[in-house]
Amino acid sequence: MAKKIEFNKPFTSNNDSKYINIVLKNKKFADGYFQKKCEQIIKTKINSKFVALTQNCTSALEISMILINLQKGDEVIMPSYTFTSTANAVLLRGAKPVFADVNLYDANLSYQSVKKKINKKTKAIIVVHYAGNSCDMSRFLELKKKYNLFLIEDCAHSFMGKYKNSHLGTIGDFGAFSFHETKNLVGGQCGAISINNHNFIKRAKIILDKGTDRAFIGNKKRYYSWKDIGSEFRSAELPAALLYSQLIKFNEINKKRENIYKIYKKNIDLIENKKFDVIKNDPKNKSAYHVFALLFKNIKIREKFIYHMKKKHISCFFHYYPLHISSFGKKFSRTNMKNTNRIYNGLVRLPIYPSLKKTEIIRVIKEVERFNLMKI
Numbered sequence: 420m421a422k423k424i425e426f427n428k429p430f431t432s433n434n435d436s437k438y439i440n441i442v443l444k445n446k447k448f449a450d451g452y453f454q455k456k457c458e459q460i461i462k463t464k465i466n467s468k469f470v471a472l473t474q475n476c477t478s479a480l481e482i483s484m485i486l487i488n489l490q491k492g493d494e495v496i497m498p499s500y501t502f503t504s505t506a507n508a509v510l511l512r513g514a515k516p517v518f519a520d521v522n523l524y525d526a527n528l529s530y531q532s533v534k535k536k537i538n539k540k541t542k543a544i545i546v547v548h549y550a551g552n553s554c555d556m557s558r559f560l561e562l563k564k565k566y567n568l569f570l571i572e573d574c575a576h577s578f579m580g581k582y583k584n585s586h587l588g589t590i591g592d593f594g595a596f597s598f599h600e601t602k603n604l605v606g607g608q609c610g611a612i613s614i615n616n617h618n619f620i621k622r623a624k625i626i627l628d629k630g631t632d633r634a635f636i637g638n639k640k641r642y643y644s645w646k647d648i649g650s651e652f653r654s655a656e657l658p659a660a661l662l663y664s665q666l667i668k669f670n671e672i673n674k675k676r677e678n679i680y681k682i683y684k685k686n687i688d689l690i691e692n693k694k695f696d697v698i699k700n701d702p703k704n705k706s707a708y709h710v711f712a713l714l715f716k717n718i719k720i721r722e723k724f725i726y727h728m729k730k731k732h733i734s735c736f737f738h739y740y741p742l743h744i745s746s747f748g749k750k751f752s753r754t755n756m757k758n759t760n761r762i763y764n765g766l767v768r769l770p771i772y773p774s775l776k777k778t779e780i781i782r783v784i785k786e787v788e789r790f791n792l793m794k795i
């Protein structure tokens with residue numbers, strides 16, 4: 420029997436235990452060396468004004484919503500085709516998530532759809548760079564300027580992806596990153612916020628630290644006090660040590676993902692009379708190579724494909740259950756989103772992770788080809 424090809428395997432290396440053991444030895448479990456080191460490395464890598472390591476991407480989104488003083492009566496436009504955290508961050512402030520449609524070719528937020536949803540209550544737009552591929556940022560920056568909106572980048576998939584020459588997460592007011600075990604770099608559960616507007620940095624430090632001014636203790640200030648709302652948004656030192664171990668291997672991890680992505684793309688593009696399209700990336704923008712996805716014509720064919728791959732011991736998955744049709748999300752939306760529904764019904768992700776072997780990549784491609792020839 421052919422060996423099972425898993426859908427995802429988090430990257431790990433021998434270095435991981437080395438850095439985790441340093442934390443155990445030093446007995447400094449919070450606000451330590453690795454937290455600061457990761458922040459410095461990420462800040463330099465993406466060329467940001469300020470980076471803080473957070474518990475996860477969810478926290479980074481929540482911090483962003485506090486910083487813009489989002490409140491009851493405000494609306495925030497976002498894709499329905501995203502993870503719940505994007506919308507929860509808005510709801511937690513008492514504001515309303517407004518769902519917009521995505522493009523069929525890249526599953527990224529549609530500028531046209533967003534434009535139609537802007538009204539006097541709109542305070543912000545959250546874009547999600549799906550699969551690690553950039554949204555059309557010049558158009559969203561244009562809307563930000565015209566309607567005086569905040570622009571937040573949900574970069575859960577897209578650490579080190581680019582829009583033209585700028586790193587994703589540094590183009591809008593805030594960028595929110597995920598280093599969850601399912602992402603390209605893993606801190607267990609970990610994340611980061613990039614703040615690209617100097618005016619927000621001081622308050623962000625307070626919000627990040629449970630609403631205290633602890634970050635400002637120095638010669639003059641001897642004790643900290645409660646200054647604002649906040650929460651325990653900061654990452655602990657153990658996840659930071661794991662993330663550090665991966666950040667210093669970023670080039671190796673990224674190169675492997677890029678190679679797999681390119682082998683899939685080259686070979687799958689050559690298949691004739693395809694039953695599916697490939698989710699695209701504008702070649703002018705560097706992808707973070709997080710997801711390689713196919714889009715089948717309908718759910719029936721997509722399910723048959725997943726079943727075919729399963730029989731061949733290859734795990735492939737779809738996502739997301741769109742927020743606007745989920746039992747909780749229905750309350751906020753009455754619109755029918757053609758492309759979102761189509762993507763939800765047709766999309767499937769192929770395995771992509773650094774330890775995927777060449778022989779396994781070839782097996783995946785062969786089975787995609789074989790399925791394409793099958794009469795269904």
Ligand SMILES: Cc1ncc(COP(=O)(O)O)c(C=O)c1O
Pocket residue numbers: 474475476477478501502504505547573575576596597598599609610
């Ligand atoms: C688009 C998007 N945003 C936010 C998140 C939440 O990330 P985290 O688990 O780091 O909080 C995810 C998780 O997969 C996601 O896909």
